[in-house]
Amino acid sequence: MTDFEDQLRRALERRDPSPDFAARVLAQVSNRHKPRAQSTWFDWRPWTAAAVAASLLIAATGLDLDRRERITREQGEEARAQLIQALSITSTQLNKIHKKVQGALR
Amino acid sequence: MKRFLMLSLLVCPLAFAQPLKLDSLDKLAARASSTVKVTLDGSLLRLASRFLSNDDPDQAQVKELVKGLKGIYVRSFEFSSNGQYLDSDLDAIRKQLQDSSWKPIVEVHTKSDGDNADIYVRDLGDHFGGVAIVATEPKELTVVHIDGVIDLDGLAKLSGNFGIPDDVRFKIERKKK
Numbered sequence: 001m002t003d004f005e006d007q008l009r010r011a012l013e014r015r016d017p018s019p020d021f022a023a024r025v026l027a028q029v030s031n032r033h034k035p036r037a038q039s040t041w042f043d044w045r046p047w048t049a050a051a052v053a054a055s056l057l058i059a060a061t062g063l064d065l066d067r068r069e070r071i072t073r074e075q076g077e078e079a080r081a082q083l084i085q086a087l088s089i090t091s092t093q094l095n096k097i098h099k100k101v102q103g104a105l106r
Numbered sequence: 107m108k109r110f111l112m113l114s115l116l117v118c119p120l121a122f123a124q125p126l127k128l129d130s131l132d133k134l135a136a137r138a139s140s141t142v143k144v145t146l147d148g149s150l151l152r153l154a155s156r157f158l159s160n161d162d163p164d165q166a167q168v169k170e171l172v173k174g175l176k177g178i179y180v181r182s183f184e185f186s187s188n189g190q191y192l193d194s195d196l197d198a199i200r201k202q203l204q205d206s207s208w209k210p211i212v213e214v215h216t217k218s219d220g221d222n223a224d225i226y227v228r229d230l231g232d233h234f235g236g237v238a239i240v241a242t243e244p245k246e247l248t249v250v251h252i253d254g255v256i257d258l259d260g261l262a263k264l265s266g267n268f269g270i271p272d273d274v275r276f277k278i279e280r281k282k283k
Contacts, residue, residue, distance in 0.1 A: 072153070079146060079154035086144040086178045087168065090250050093241045097223045100214045 130198035138183035175254035
């Protein structure tokens with residue numbers, strides 16, 4: 001047996017773990033599951049999310065207000081046109097009646 | 107209590123006077139060459155008046171007139187030939203105008219050209235609560251209902267822009283007396 005083989009056998013031979021091995025493994029595992037300590041540095045992520053959400057809300061509200069205003073303006077213009085048309089028809093009819101009344105009175 | 111009930115019975119029909127129902131005429135649209143249908147209730151009238159300019163004197167006058175109105179309803183049809191509508195098409199309207207609150211103040215009927223026109227006012231005691239016009243010609247039929255407190259002076263003021271003659275108002279008032 002060569003010296004190398006002897007070294008290899010010794011290196012690979014079974015050894016029992018130290019008595020505190022299990023305790024150390026469990027300690028490591030529980031350390032990994034512990035919540036990360038709060039950074040003392042300013043955490044910008046929630047503020048960014050809130051700012052993005054607020055911006056989206058403002059933009060959506062603005063768009064909705066703009067849409068409502070546009071619809072109201074269109075309805076108002078339409079209603080005004082109808083009002084003018086209605087009064088125009090009324091006045092035309094009154095004129096016709098007026099002429100007939102005048103003709104009858106003569 | 108009895109007095110209150112009697113008063114309620116007298117006041118309620120006037121207070122809740124409904125606009126004329128003109129829907130019965132809508133079937134004529136299929137036969138008409140030209141149709142105008144205007145239905146402006148109180149909210150639409152207020153919206154329309156918001157879009158009338160205060161700077162334009164004519165529009166400002168209209169704005170002032172519209173203040174007292176609850177609605178404007180118009181049905182106007184033009185036909186390409188005679189006989190496209192029957193007098194009975196107006197029966198539903200005339201029936202509504204037979205209500206005691208409506209008073210005919212002008213009736214024009216000419217046999218020669220077949221033109222007929224009636225003006226009614228809704229008499230609410232101390233003021234007019236509306237005006238209705240029913241005008242028919244062989245090729246034309248128009249019904250107008252202006253619902254609400256009519257300011258005849260205001261109506262007369264429209265003469266500049268809308269061609270409403272000043273003396274129609276006085277004739278109407280004279281006939282009523």
